[in-house]
Amino acid sequence: MQQAITDHVDSHLDETIEGLKRLTRQPSISAQRLGVLECGEMVVEMLRDAGFDAGLVPTADPGYPGIIAELKGKSDRSLLFYNHYDVQPPDPLDEWETPPFEPTERDGYLYGRGISDDKGPIAARLAAIKAVRDTMGELPITIRWCLEGAEEIGSPGFHEFVEQNAERIKSDVCIWEGGGVNWDGRPMVMLGVKGLLYVELECRSAKTDSHSSYAPVVPNPAWRLIWALNTLKDESERIAIPGFYDRIRPALENETKAIAALPDTSREFLHDLGVEMAVGEASGYEFRRRLIMEPTANIAGFGAGYTGQGAKTILPAVARAKLDFRLVPNQDPQEILQNLREHLDRNGFSDVTISSLTSEHPARTSIEDPFVRQVADSARRVYESEPYIVPSMTGTGPQHPVQHILGVPVASCGIDYPGNRIHAPNENIRLDYFRLGVLHTAELITELGA
Amino acid sequence: MQQAITDHVDSHLDETIEGLKRLTRQPSISAQRLGVLECGEMVVEMLRDAGFDAGLVPTADPGYPGIIAELKGKSDRSLLFYNHYDVQPPDPLDEWETPPFEPTERDGYLYGRGISDDKGPIAARLAAIKAVRDTMGELPITIRWCLEGAEEIGSPGFHEFVEQNAERIKSDVCIWEGGGVNWDGRPMVMLGVKGLLYVELECRSAKTDSHSSYAPVVPNPAWRLIWALNTLKDESERIAIPGFYDRIRPALENETKAIAALPDTSREFLHDLGVEMAVGEASGYEFRRRLIMEPTANIAGFGAGYTGQGAKTILPAVARAKLDFRLVPNQDPQEILQNLREHLDRNGFSDVTISSLTSEHPARTSIEDPFVRQVADSARRVYESEPYIVPSMTGTGPQHPVQHILGVPVASCGIDYPGNRIHAPNENIRLDYFRLGVLHTAELITELGA
Known part of the structure; x- marks a missing residue:
């Protein structure tokens, strides 16, 4: 210079x-x-x-x-x-x-x-x-x-x-x-x-919040949304939407080499965030591979009922979750949106609505x-x-x-x-x-x- | 008079x-x-x-x-x-x-x-x-x-x-x-x-919210809390905490008779709340029996991450759920609190903390x-x-x-x-x-x- x-x-x-x-x-x-x-x-x-x-x-x-x-x-x-x-x-x-x-x-x-x-x-x-x-x-x-x-x-x-x-x-x-x-x-x-697919899922039951003593008979939309989300991903972290992984282009040799050449900064990364253990206890190459190459289904927000101080015995009328899916080549956000809808329907959650807020191709x-x-x-x-x-x-x-x-x-x-x-x-x-x-x-x- | x-x-x-x-x-x-x-x-x-x-x-x-x-x-x-x-x-x-x-x-x-x-x-x-x-x-x-x-x-x-x-x-x-x-x-x-047991469950991961692109490696406490809650109750609505139903005194004959003698007001009840269908499609006697005799595990609130307008791609640092359990004779709120702790531990959720906010015996x-x-x-x-x-x-x-x-x-x-x-x-x-x-x-x- x-x-x-x-x-x-x-x-x-x-x-x-x-x-x-x-x-x-x-x-x-x-x-x-x-x-x-x-x-x-x-x-x-x-x-x-x-x-x-x-x-x-x-x-x-x-x-x-x-x-x-x-x-x-x-x-x-x-x-x-x-x-x-x-x-x-x-x-x-x-x-x-x-x-x-x-x-x-x-x-x-x-x-x-x-x-x-x-x-x-x-x-x-x-x-x-x-x-x-x-x-x-x-x-x-x-x-x-x-x-x-x-x-x-x-x-x-x-x-x-x-x-x-x-x-x-x-x-x-x-x-x-x-x-x-x-x-x-x-x-x-x-x-x-x-790439990205960002959706908001919503589930409704009664027209207003009601007394939680009604819980034996009034469906709770927070429970329903939890059950619906649980069908998307369980503790194995594998995303269960049919077809989700189908289109993914396998890693190229030069990509794999480039990732291998990166330093292992997983400890610094996790320490900086105060996180004890990475997902799947990943470290080294696998940690970097996941970060760069893996698609995700992340819950960016979940809101239902009373979340303030102390106890309020309420049965929420509505529950909402925001999810962002990060996508890798050659996943298509529109196809995944459609697969998500079909998956929820197939699992009995047609009452859970999906609003697609934004999407990007990888x-x-x-x-x-x-x-x-x-x-x-x-x-x-x-x-x-x-x-x-x-x-x-x-x-x-x-x-x-x-x-x-x-x-x-x-x-x-x-x-x-x-x-x-x-x-x-x-x-x-x-x-x-x-x-x-x-x-x-x-x-x-x-x-x-x- | x-x-x-x-x-x-x-x-x-x-x-x-x-x-x-x-x-x-x-x-x-x-x-x-x-x-x-x-x-x-x-x-x-x-x-x-x-x-x-x-x-x-x-x-x-x-x-x-x-x-x-x-x-x-x-x-x-x-x-x-x-x-x-x-x-x-x-x-x-x-x-x-x-x-x-x-x-x-x-x-x-x-x-x-x-x-x-x-x-x-x-x-x-x-x-x-x-x-x-x-x-x-x-x-x-x-x-x-x-x-x-x-x-x-x-x-x-x-x-x-x-x-x-x-x-x-x-x-x-x-x-x-x-x-x-x-x-x-x-x-x-x-x-x-x-009776009542009101608890707040909390799960933490990183020390602050982070970019959701970290999702392949940073555990998401909202997901973890969803998975933990899913182990408590699934779509069958049966509460899965071991021992939860053990102590319940079976209905007495005079209780069953009294409930049978009550009018069927399930339609008025649901209409007033704007609810289409009761839990388990219950009506008539079963509707009343549930309301009066069944214990519950109700989610009164769930909060994690971003719940405002639009899309925010964040990985939440903390997720919290408020649950109220309504209890029937002879359930003991303290015993259920202990069973809940053991259940979460046994299912790998010892990272989910429980705060007991209030309790009452039936x-x-x-x-x-x-x-x-x-x-x-x-x-x-x-x-x-x-x-x-x-x-x-x-x-x-x-x-x-x-x-x-x-x-x-x-x-x-x-x-x-x-x-x-x-x-x-x-x-x-x-x-x-x-x-x-x-x-x-x-x-x-x-x-x-x-």
């Missing part, structure tokens, strides 16, 4: 962090439609300040506009960034050490909702672009940027957004959100996302793609250590339309570290890794223009 | 209702420690106005005093009334047609929190006592009254209260709270209560007790129809210490009807049944003195 770029990044780091704090102070909770538009406008303004031709672009829901931006460089070779400017709800609030929308620095860490996911990466990329441009007078390549405001609610309308704006965002390669280092500080190049870029080598090479130089190649993130994003409509290879290059408390209270970034993420982005831009 | 007593009740009915409204306007929510003491003082004042020697009596918790009152009559034969002056929390508030603590008359009904449970019965009994005393110059028997302010939170300390004050409240017979008419308007004499008075005939005979005369004998209420109350420490037969004699929305929004009484309840109480006092 040119020393001038490093110097620029370092001398502007305070300014960069200030911009990130400003962005974090603006709540943008898509699940609650809170501040999303305001945050989108702020991002457009920041893009324009950095020299981009940028603007909000309507999606199917006007409350969640996309953003498309372009900054022409010396060559037509083009890099697409994907990010989102919405964040997860901050609750439970009482577990935050400092308020989620008042970004706070402590001991080299910066805390706040969205600071890691996904406002930190936006600020880091802006800083990298400015450093390269200011230093070289002009970007060596053209950078396009596509952002959305509804990623945390499953990117509704993003598929159509990509279809409708394909000409404006199509680029040679794409850097996704996320990315960063492993527990040992070595960079990770991640090449895909899991997506992966081939480990053999030349772009992967470029991202890895630039990372090796900046981090001064050998990058890990990770076949897929454990999380989800709308990468499928980008890979399949635009036909673009996608990899990550970011600022994260595994202790970032993503989606949880005290979400944070480490400022040293933030700096390295900025430098890696700048290095990659330079390399792509070489 | 003497016409003079009926006339007194009728000519003072407006005044009686005014007293009831005053009592209802005073919130006394034991679960929230709201207005309980103030309400207790108001009840003492009303008892003194009616000629009682009455006062607050401390219980283990000074926030929930008991009340003991006595009004000597012509003979030493004595009748004990049990009531409570605390009420359930009024929520959900938005389902009330008029505010819960502003008692409102509409079309012969009176609405308000506590109007049926248990302030209406207090006002009715006071009115009956005044009518008998004013008419006859003196009560024919001695009346003692024992009230508590913590019934709605499981009567903590009531057992000790009865033990410590046994000499002051011991009487020949006892009239409990509750009682009144069935859907057809015929009076019901109820002879017991179910209690029943024998149908053969001469007191039952006196309550029924007086009811027959007032209601001009054959009373139903109901072996037990479906609900719970602290009747066990009264029956077993004082050795007193207990029956009900009240003002309720089945549409009273007890514990729910729009709790109400019917004024015609209220009047009949007053007359029945007066008639019983007269009969006991004959």
Whole structure:
């Protein structure tokens, strides 16, 4: 890397962090439609300040506009960034050490909702672009940027957004959100996302809560929902929806090799979360294989009856469960939704309704793609250590339309570290890794223009 | 009944209702420690106005005093009334047609929190006592009254209260709270209560909520609690805790006969609640047998993870369930608590903790007790129809210490009807049944003195 770029990044780091704090102070909770538009406008303004031709672009829901931006460089070779400017709800609030929308620095860490996911990466990329441009007078390549405001609610309308704006965002390669280092500080190049099916199951009985002395005769929807859920997965953790595993593409040899090459960080991972034992007592290779390659059926929420202080003897009128299924290639969320409905019906739970709240297809870029080598090479130089190649993130994003409509290879290059408390209270970034993420982005831009 | 007593009740009915409204306007929510003491003082004042020697009596918790009152009559034969002056929390508030603590008359009904449970019965009994005393110059028997302010939170300390004050409240017979008419308007004499074990189960995994992409390796406490609960009861509705049914005293022939003699009100019951089908499709005799004779394992609440609007992909750190078990003779709540612990351990759920929030022993008075005939005979005369004998209420109350420490037969004699929305929004009484309840109480006092 040119020393001038490093110097620029370092001398502007305070300014960069200030911009990130400003962005974090603006709540943008898509699940609650809170501040999303305001945050989108702020991002457009920041893009324009950095020299981009940028603007909000309507999606199917006007409350969640996309953003498309372009900054022409010396060559037509083009890099697409994907990010989102919405964040997860901050609750439970009482577990935050400092308020989620008042970004706070402590001991080299910066805390706040969205600071890691996904406002930190936006600020880091802006800083990298400015450093390269200011230093070289002009970007060596053209950078396009596509952002959305509804990623945390499953990117509704993003598929159509990509279809409708394909000409404006199509680029040679794409850097996704996320990315960063492993527990040992070595960079990770991640090449895909899991798919998602997010459903809410609901069971009703009486029209209002009633006295629990009626329990011998009035069906309890909480019990029914528990029994229904129990048919989906039991203590063996095997998902019992017929067909659930049928379409899964077996692991490729290069995926297996890449996973084997990753360090065993299961102890750090579990210790950080305060978890005693992994599911299935998995450790080592099997721990990593599960995280990266296994689909899941997770209960994200269950609510029924009285959950406050003390005893209330009530028979609930309604019970609801939120479930997210993380899917791996080549599972299809719509097919799984249908299989779930049929499974519940077959097991006598046709009274349990299903609302599908969001879904995504899984997506992966081939480990053999030349772009992967470029991202890895630039990372090796900046981090001064050998990058890990990770076949897929454990999380989800709308990468499928980008890979399949635009036909673009996608990899990550970011600022994260595994202790970032993503989606949880005290979400944070480490400022040293933030700096390295900025430098890696700048290095990659330079390399792509070489 | 003497016409003079009926006339007194009728000519003072407006005044009686005014007293009831005053009592209802005073919130006394034991679960929230709201207005309980103030309400207790108001009840003492009303008892003194009616000629009682009455006062607050401390219980283990000074926030929930008991009340003991006595009004000597012509003979030493004595009748004990049990009531409570605390009420359930009024929520959900938005389902009330008029505010819960502003008692409102509409079309012969009176609405308000506590109007049926248990302030209406207090006002009715006071009115009956005044009518008998004013008419006859003196009560024919001695009346003692024992009230508590913590019934709605499981009567903590009531057992000790009865033990410590046994000499002051011991009487020949006892009239409990509750009682009144069935859907057809015929009076019901109820002879017991179910017992209760109320527990909160809790399961924890990570120290905070985490990203649901960790689901392949981080145990989900919501799943674990669902699997644990599924071992307690499955779709057959049979409670699977070993020993749960072992001690249950089989139904006596006179209980079976009494239940058979009750009318089939299952359709009215279910229609009123908006329930399509009873548990096990029970109707007729089986419906009534279940309600009165069956113990239950009811989920009063289940909370885990995100239960708000929309999708949040979180892996919950904690899951909690509140369960109430209604118990029948001779089940022992402490033994069942221990069996529950052992059952969970045996099934691999020693990570699920149990907190016991409250418990009561079941209690029943024998149908053969001469007191039952006196309550029924007086009811027959007032209601001009054959009373139903109901072996037990479906609900719970602290009747066990009264029956077993004082050795007193207990029956009900009240003002309720089945549409009273007890514990729910729009709790109400019917004024015609209220009047009949007053007359029945007066008639019983007269009969006991004959």
